[in-house]
Amino acid sequence: MxxxxxxxxxxxxxxxxxxxxxxxxxxxxxxxxxxxxxxxxxxxxxxxxxxxxxxxxxxxxxxxxxxxxxxxxxxxxxxxxxxxxFPFACQYCNQQFKRRPDLNKHINKSLGCQQRLHGLSLWDNERVCKWLADSDLHGLEGLFKARNINGETLMVIDDRFLLETLNITDQATRERLLALIRAKKRSYRGADTEKDPNDCK
Ligand SMILES: [Zn+2]
Ligand SMILES: [Zn+2]
Ligand SMILES: [Zn+2]
Structure with a gap:
């Protein structure tokens, strides 16, 4: 089927x-x-x-x-x-399912969707550095690698941390990085799946 x-x-x-x-x-x-x-x-x-x-x-x-x-x-x-x-779509990969338990099973066993479910917090330092490079922030790659910054830190990073702890003095770079992190967090929240038709008893 x-x-x-x-x-x-x-x-x-x-x-x-x-x-x-x-x-x-x-x-x-x-x-x-x-x-x-x-x-x-x-x-x-x-x-x-x-x-x-x-x-x-x-x-x-x-x-x-x-x-x-x-x-x-x-x-x-x-x-x-x-x-x-197929009323139940996976909000992370768009695969569609007939029943809610099938969707839940899919999310539980799909590594990609698991990572997206848990978002940035699961990223290791290597993933963070790759993301910086992919986002054209090559200049920060070495710094983030040296400080071993992972996704969990990325989640709570703010302008002050970037300036005072990491010594990123260029304001435009800090703003660009913070905007990218915000966009990343938003994309992980994803869209709501359709209402469960079994909810209306
Ligand atoms: Zn029948
Ligand atoms: Zn999925
Ligand atoms: Zn009929």
Whole structure:
């Protein structure tokens, strides 16, 4: 099963229609998001608490076997297997997932995303020096290397520290460095991921 959304909404055109195959329903939608919301609202929404939680997707193997789900949440999660809808995007690498636990698992095991999650504070001195070089601050590289400045220090660095402790007398350089650090911190905070559709019970 694709978890990257390449066959999902991203490629959907205005002409693409995604039919609802729930029982005898004839609803179609141009986006998987709308289709998913339709299923939850109209089909799961019409199941009474006293009824059985059963999937009525016509091509569903569970439906054929009459398999019951013991909770609404389990059926909701199962519905995702019929719909190419990826509401959970990793805010660090943009990879998309159908379910929140899949996203969390990804972040926990992806070294790159872990580092971005923890941001600057995980950078070692070598990483800091490379960043200075990449940012055209070659002049500071040697100084930061000699003082063994790591990401944790970078997080709390201020103008006074640069001037008095590191003796960087050129004000323009100090300002440029501080602006770059601020931008870096901001980029790590990233954008919020989309609201969890499972939040609305
Ligand atoms: Zn339907
Ligand atoms: Zn099903
Ligand atoms: Zn990621």
């Amino acid at each position: 694709s978890e990257n959304g390449s066959d999902g909404e991203g490629l959907a055109t205005g002409l693409a229609t995604h039919p609802c195959r729930w029982d005898t329903c004839s609803f179609t939608s141009s986006t998987f998001k709308n289709l998913y919301e339709h299923i939850i609202e109209f089909h799961l929404g019409s199941i009474k608490k006293t009824d059985d939680w059963v999937c009525k997707w016509t091509s569903c193997p569970n439906a054929k076997q009459g398999k019951l789900f013991n909770k609404r949440e389990h059926l909701k999660s199962h519905i995702m297997s019929h719909v190419n809808y």
